[in-house]
Amino acid sequence: MKNLYLFIAVLFIPWSFTLAKYDEFEDGDDIMEYDDNDFAEFEDVSEDTVTESPQRIITTEDDEEEATVELEGQDENQEDFDDADTQEGDTESEPYDDEEFEGYEEKPDASHSKNKDPITIVNVPAHLQNSWESYYMEILMVTGLLAYIMNYIIGKNKNNRLAHAWFNTHRELLESNFALVGDDGTNKEATSTGKLNQENEHIYNLWCSGRVCCEGMLIQLKFLKRQDLLNVLARMMRPASDQVQIKVTMNDEDMDTYVFAVGTRKALVRLQKEMQDLSEFCSDKPKSGAKYGLPDSLAILSEMGEVTEGMMDAKMIHFLTHYADKIDSVQFSDQFSGPKLMQEEGQLTKLPETKKTLLFTFNVPGSGNTSPKDMESLLPLMSMVIYSIDKAKKFRLNREGKQKADKNRARVEENFLKLTHVQRQEAAQSRREEKKRAEKERIMNEEDPEKQRRLEEAALRREQKKLEKKQMKMKQIKVKAM
């Protein structure tokens, strides 16, 4: 559908050219002007100088050429030159009769000397020339557009092929682990579509669910924008790779409370700044994983040492070392709420909602020049994901760890409340004022004067009581202080 629109639109462009060009030719100009023979002399010289306003025509004595060259004035300037040309034509077309031109001795002399001057070739404006070569900029533009369209089609198809290659490789593993593979949210019943959900020309989604411990798993194939030529050119300067992002949402009872991340140092530094939970719970810089036998390229961010100890079991270390080049980041968090939201100070009154999540980001090998075969190398990583799900369910903190974790969470909440204390106070104050105003309005609107009086008295009494209470409190504090 989209392609059809493209082709129709592209067809408009050359059509517009023909429209513009032949418009001039349809005016009632003399056909004779456009005889190739007449232009033959002028063609070579006129191509060098493409000026818009032609110079004044100086003609030779030859009648025919005079007539044609004169008529060749521009449409816009036709009127301006018309009078002058015809005048000149008249004086010079007749043979020089000395009797007639007695009073005009200078003129014949002038014209006589003019004959010795070299002929100035008229500059034919470019759009009247009978050649497409003068439109080279336009042709360049259209070629650029065609190149863009070709790249769009090629890029789109490549991304499509990569996505389906990935899915075909992983389909078996997914279908054996999840009851529901592929869902686009439109069906009323939970049936597997068995297909990828295409969000974009470069992003494909897949929702899997129906497994113990986890609520669901969302896989996002984030390919490079191969369909956009600008992006392709930008990537030539700065290579990037396709990414596969897997987000597993765990059930509340299936994961203990901890925040842990492992990945490339660069990715972890970035995540620590961006992600809400990592920045709050993992305050240290990413540590090297060499202690556990991880390669130097990987680093660890953890809430506490016990979590790292628990997570780094033999199988996990095996996965991480063997596929270190494909791993960008792995994040297990019970306080996951996504990246930090950029909110203004006055708006943040509630902590963002958190969900127990395992987040995996993998780089597709090939760094941009991937082929469908490379997708097979990602299959072991999916096994790692499945293993991690089971591990997260099994791993429980011991008593000390749990205490520390609870303390951390309480601390974070307290900090948050302190920050927003001022805002919440203001909000409460404004609410109280609203209530007062509403009551006053009610009193005012009350038509019955008796009722009005009674309501007013009631309000006054309430206020007095409040004041008394406050005074009592102040007295108590003073007594205590003493």
Added chain:
Amino acid sequence: LTEPPFPARYKPPATETNPALEDPTPDYMNLLGMVFSMCGLMLKLKWCAWIAVYCSFISFANSRSSEDTKQMMSSFMLSISAVVMSYLQNPQPMSPPW
């Protein structure tokens, strides 16, 4: 392992509910395309109209599937009409800036 005791959860979450995560390129390009095509029409600048065509193509390539095709088509048609009008008013070819 495969058959859960409870009915399988379904319904994928509303992806990209966070507007900060969305790629703003198609929207910017759309706006830019319209601005350039208006410039091209009003000021009769051919190169503006051509850039507008390019912007509209780029916006199309980067667009999400959920986005309105009507918006895309309207920006497209506007830029094409800017090019056509520029050439009808002034059929001379574009001169390069150098």
